[in-house]
Amino acid sequence: MQLHLSSWPEVEEYLAKSKAILIPIGSTEQHGPNGLLGTDCIAPETIAKRAGEEAGFLVGPTFNVGQAQHHMAFTGTITLRPSTMIAAMVDWAQSLAHHGFERLYWLNGHGGNIHTINAAFSEIYHASSFDGVDSNRAPVRCTLRNWWELPGVMDICKQLFPVGEGHHATPSEVSVTYFAYPEAQKRVTMEPKIAPFGPIRDAKDYRRRFPDGRIGSDPSQASPEAGEKIVAAAVKAVISEFKQFVEA
Numbered sequence: 001m002q003l004h005l006s007s008w009p010e011v012e013e014y015l016a017k018s019k020a021i022l023i024p025i026g027s028t029e030q031h032g033p034n035g036l037l038g039t040d041c042i043a044p045e046t047i048a049k050r051a052g053e054e055a056g057f058l059v060g061p062t063f064n065v066g067q068a069q070h071h072m073a074f075t076g077t078i079t080l081r082p083s084t085m086i087a088a089m090v091d092w093a094q095s096l097a098h099h100g101f102e103r104l105y106w107l108n109g110h111g112g113n114i115h116t117i118n119a120a121f122s123e124i125y126h127a128s129s130f131d132g133v134d135s136n137r138a139p140v141r142c143t144l145r146n147w148w149e150l151p152g153v154m155d156i157c158k159q160l161f162p163v164g165e166g167h168h169a170t171p172s173e174v175s176v177t178y179f180a181y182p183e184a185q186k187r188v189t190m191e192p193k194i195a196p197f198g199p200i201r202d203a204k205d206y207r208r209r210f211p212d213g214r215i216g217s218d219p220s221q222a223s224p225e226a227g228e229k230i231v232a233a234a235v236k237a238v239i240s241e242f243k244q245f246v247e248a
Helices: 008-015 039-055 082-098 111-131 153-160 171-180 203-209 224-247
Strands: 020-025 103-108 141-146
Touching: 020 039, 020 224, 039 103, 039 171, 039 224, 082 111, 103 111, 103 224, 111 141, 141 224, 153 171, 153 224, 171 224
Parallel strands: 020 103, 103 141
Antiparallel strands: none
């Protein structure tokens, strides 16, 4: 069940049974010469949608622009200031809490978001601590999970791609997007076959060190078949964790 494809009476009916919602959150940024710009939001969105359909929980619209300033030397990347992202997340959380949601499970697709998401949680809890002292409404609880850190997922990725997984524009994440959108597959020759590793600093430095956008990866290995296996493992893990979060 997806929030944006539901009517308000349907959401009201859902809230009578559950106060929890899963929110995919990611980024719109370059993912090498064959990766989609939406990779970091497509991956959590795909996993969340399938998990929600299978387990019957509500999935919110995808928060699809995040912290991507270091990718801005690559055309098409969109980024938010940390303060803007925090403010938007707080507004999302307060809107949902206003309607009675109490548990917000954020499924993240971009490592660069992590610090800002946690800062947003602090802002959400700050408001709850000071503004809700006399309120009868239960406080909002948030949790963050990076999809690639879900139990069992990285084991599958390592089996599928023992060489060339890397750190960015990885064959695993590109495979998930190819599974979700097989018509969007790109076939590109890459040199070197496995990209170099190195630090991430500002946008210009990133483009100089990693001219095609990859870090330590060989995403030419990506396939919809591999993506299907990764998604299956992630969906199973998300359902289990979501249920535990709801009951905590």
